[in-house]
Amino acid sequence: MSRYYIGADLGGTGIKAALIDARGVIAARSKAATPVTEGAAGILRALKDVIRALLSEGAEVGGIGVGSAGRIDAAEGIVRYATDNLPGWTGMRLAEALTAEFALPAAVENDANAAAAGEGWLGAAAGLCSFAMLTLGTGVGGAFLHRGAPVSGSQGAAGEFGHAVLYPGGLPCNCGQRGCAEQYLSGSALSRRAAEAFAGWDGRRLLEAFAAGHSLAAGAVEAYLDDLSYAVHNIQSYLDPAAVIIGGGVAESHSVWWEAWQRRLAALSPLSIKVLPAKLGNEAGMLGAARLIMDREQG
Structure with a gap:
């Protein structure tokens, strides 16, 4: 069975994620509106729901990568600062929360860094x-x-x-x-x-x-x-x-x-x-987020 990684792109308007293999082939997609009126708890819940939908595909998943708006401590997987576009998101220990929920390794990066990683990989x-x-x-x-x-x-x-x-x-x-x-x-x-x-x-x-x-x-x-x-x-x-x-x-x-x-x-x-x-348009962030967790787990 092929091994996949989840790459998610989280912004103030929407959350989109994909199940991606080591060649960058997208096997499945999931998305949701970002429920900003519900604050950090609602945003985290929506992200988990998007990820859970991909895990329900039954593929072997090696980890979760997330590109999030905001200033990110990538080493710790923490959102150090986010604007009011993501209310309450400052301080979110995102990698820790995802690993606790899904028992998978998780990596978090700034969304622009994730998009750039995607362009560096396949773009x-x-x-x-x-x-x-x-x-x-x-x-x-x-x-x-x-x-x-x-x-x-x-x-x-x-x-x-x-x-x-x-x-x-x-x-x-x-x-x-x-x-x-x-x-x-x-x-x-x-x-x-x-x-x-x-x-x-x-x-x-x-x-x-x-x-x-x-x-x-x-x-x-x-x-x-x-x-x-x-x-x-x-x-x-x-x-x-x-x-x-x-x-x-x-x-x-x-x-x-x-x-x-x-x-x-x-x-x-x-x-x-x-x-x-x-070259990658709206897929850059998802691909880059997946690549970052691949590199971390394989390196």
């Missing part, structure tokens, strides 16, 4: 010794992997590129700082730029107009691409990765703006920067 970064990942979604996340393992830092906060200050004294951020990259590069930020330029527009419509050659849309999108260029330049300066992988919802439309961005990046940065679009 855009496969075969790279070191790489950074920048995710452009509702917020902006990031990760840095070296020799296949996420670099977490002393407080579990390494790779928080979205909260590096891009514009000192700039727009207020929900982290308490001002001018964070997240306020300029997220999908929400792109929609804000669209609405500022054209009443009633969102980011999707702005990109569609840009692709159609709309001159005023081009100005708003090019300003966004300039900010993205500076953020990636800074990542390259800090870490010198072999590549920077761009993921998240905004990146899914990369065919519209990638070529234009490459020209602007080359013009704005003197560094040699290899950038690649992510």
Whole structure:
């Protein structure tokens, strides 16, 4: 019988998980809405239910990996800090709770680290010794992997590129700082730029107009691409990765703006920067979480 691992991706909106073998083949899936109104107890219960549904498939399971939003102590499997998107989640001893419930080894990582691990295993970064990942979604996340393992830092906060200050004294951020990259590069930020330029527009419509050659849309999108260029330049300066992988919802439309961005990046940065679009989409977090527990159990 093949041996499988459970990889789960837990965010403020939904929980999704899959039964995954050593080749990265998904045998079964399970998902649920994240019951944030029920607090930590409800979120944990929903996660357990999703995992239990996969275990009911009857496969031999070697362990459980979870990528969770928040600042994670991966060595201890503890959520050190989570925002109000996951109320009460700060302090959750998640690995311990899952092992107690299912009698299986469990590993917990930050969700961006898990997604990057997935891209490093089967996606855009496969075969790279070191790489950074920048995710452009509702917020902006990031990760840095070296020799296949996420670099977490002393407080579990390494790779928080979205909260590096891009514009000192700039727009207020929900982290308490001002001018964070997240306020300029997220999908929400792109929609804000669209609405500022054209009443009633969102980011999707702005990109569609840009692709159609709309001159005023081009100005708003090019300003966004300039900010993205500076953020990636800074990542390259800090870490010198072999590549920077761009993921998240905004990146899914990369065919519209990638070529234009490459020209602007080359013009704005003197560094040699290899950038690649992510390949795994919404499956990256589940695959990466499964890979992390595989590596821990096999290593």
